[in-house]
Amino acid sequence: MNSKTPVLVLEKYSFWFKPPAGQPEGPPAFLDVSFEIEAGSFVLILGRSGSGKSTLALNLVGIYPDYFGGRNKGKVFFNDKQKGLINRRELVAAERFRRVNMLFQNPEDQIVTLTVEEEVGFALENYLVAPIEIHRRIDQALELVGLTGFRGRQMLQLSGGEKQRVALAAMLALEPSVLILDEPTSNLDPAGTADVLAVIDRIRKDLGLTVMMVEHEIDEVFDRVDCILLVEDQKVLGPFTPREFIEEHGLYVRDNMGLWIPQASEVALELLALGTNLGPIPLNGSELIAAIEKLIPDLPFLVTTKKKIEDETDLSSSPAIEVRDVCFSYDDHEVLKGVTFSARRNELLAIVGQNGSGKSTLASLFNGIQQPSSGIVLVDGITTTEYDFSQLAKRVSHIFQVPEKQFVCSTVYDEIAHGLRALGLTEAEVDEQTIEFLETVRLLDRRDASPYVLSHGQKRRLSVAAMVVGKPEVVVLDEPTFGQDYHQARNLMQLLRQLADDGAAVIFITHDMRLVAEYADRSVVLCNGEIVFDGLPYDLFSDQDVLEHARLKPPPVYEFSTSLSEEPVLTTPPLVQMIHEKING
């Protein structure tokens, strides 16, 4: 198959969701969508939160409408090795899945067996592949994803990144023509993300596979992809090359659609808005450095960013939580080993580290969900064991990664009101404050809806609002911006900033180093249950030993700004300002 052969073609494709029983059909999710994907290309699917990226992916695989119902119109063609382009309708579902397959966001969702080899071989057995061939393909697929030697391992014993790679191997063993990945790195730490992306590069090179990826955080993938599809308002625009996309849409997609754009492009586009043209918009740090070097030959130039950061951080505020020499074990497995640190009021503290390093376990000790095996955790100077659980839970709000698990009421209104009633307010006061809070988190129009039917972004906002409505002294969040677009993430972090400014200690666990760089006042790094760093994010990203030990990666702006200035920066605005001032005197 040559590289110009289309592998997937949509012609005037439209799709309508199945309406609830007794209700009329709603407007189409997609209307007259047409595009062609070339064989062997790497396609990035972008769109604002809730725009239908995953729905498009599920339509391409055929899960919609066959599996979940709905109605479609138009044509979808696949490339068949023997027959060339064939209409999807000519194939039964199982045969379609062999050609175009999909990897879900959460690897846990697709595990159907108990061991790695069974997981990879499962689909092959269903497709009646001969055992000898199954074994060959299992070995080949595991080698491709870098998991040779994992054949006999149990799925439950694997890390998140390893599970995702096994799921990828299971898809690869089927030898599909097109593989669709729905945010495959969203649950992974930076090292796990790098591993999965390296695997994708490798399979594209070795197998010539067409890969389509839905992704929010695009710094790592933007310059790797061949083209971009933009899902917006029932349409799918493109394919664009990454440069076409960024030059055509510029900051509009970030400011108006809430899409993340690569920080290198962001710097160039911000400079362009200020009147400084770097030429073609760079897609990565190297291109940005090359473009700036043409205008400022004497790189790097000097700045004093670090001093500013230290000056802005109030290190004297009182500790709301103190963790002293804490150890914690699950059965024989020691998760935390002698952890000591504190979280102060008025502070946004980021806890970072690899998957399985003990971050969530540590957070579960703050409000007494679990008690340490040894050592003590103090909240306001009193050990957690001395508190009544409900009393402690009111002081320390713990917000889980999956919002649905947090809901206890049947309507959005009651979710907020529940926390206020616990404060002993009158019904009139509860009503007034609930309405006020719903307005703040932009959910007033959904006040009577069930929390379970909200969009992911709305659920996240509701779960945070419901937990902070009682004005806790400590707020602990697990991956607060998981699955959020640029606007939603910023709004949420601003809300947390406000809580910290009002006197709370805000602790968030994250794998997103952009978030740490932009919002955290302090960062704590956990590695194999031990704290290996406690200090300013700037110092963290400067400490190569810690980064390597904990397998972390600084945000792109930090990496490329090391070549531009002697003191690198954590966010794009100061860099834009410095470059602009340097160029324009």
Place this chain on the structure above:
Amino acid sequence: MARVELSFKKGSSLFHQMTPFAKLLFILSISFVAIFNTNIYVGVGLFFLCLFIVCFCTGVPLKQYWALGKIIIPFILILAVVFPFFYGGQATVGSDTIAIRTPFKDLTWAALGFGALLSLRFLSLAMVGLSFAFTTHPTDMVQNLSRRGWDYRLVHAPVLGLVLFPVFLELGREISITQRIRDLGQNTNWLKRKWIRIKHLAFAMLVLGLRNGQTQAMALDIRGYGAHKTRTFMREVPRHRVGEIFAWLFFALSVGYLIYEFNPDTMQWNIEH
């Protein structure tokens, strides 16, 4: 975090080499004999047979049995110590002579024998059940039974159960924690609070569990599950002739014994009592 692991241990023992079907046959035979037996001597014999299997036929270290088996020890003790007080002549396992005098009730040898038989019964069942779990790979069972004409989609269900069980356990645990954190059922009495929490747990588990199950079903579908009536199997299922003979022989013996047990002329249960 919930930690439920695959209990299969690799090995080459007699039990490892028996087909899952033969093992199932053997275990069902033992189970039926253990449950319906009323003779203390047969009970003791069965117990030693199961012990022999555990020690010499499975190749699994005894500490592995102990790790799981110790969970049922309190239950076994309750059977042995408490149940004799409720003996009402259900089985003839000893004489009516008083064996022990207690402040509550004088216990006859028959009552003690009844408790002992109950304990032996459940010990035998536990040992033989664990022997099966430790030596049978779940997918071998799927393969073996589907080769015997069972629909593989049906027999794969227990494997899916093993995969999903820890997920649901974890989900339930997290929802329970949420209820405590958010003080669900605040300002109500203990009983009402429990009721509110159980209702919410059931609803949340249903909604989230269904969603999870739907995704899992989708994951099965896109991997060709059910695409064909049969499937191939990459694992070789062990097939040991001696094991098969042993299983069928024991099956025949147990059927014979059960016929003897249920024969009104020889039946030791005193139904009229």
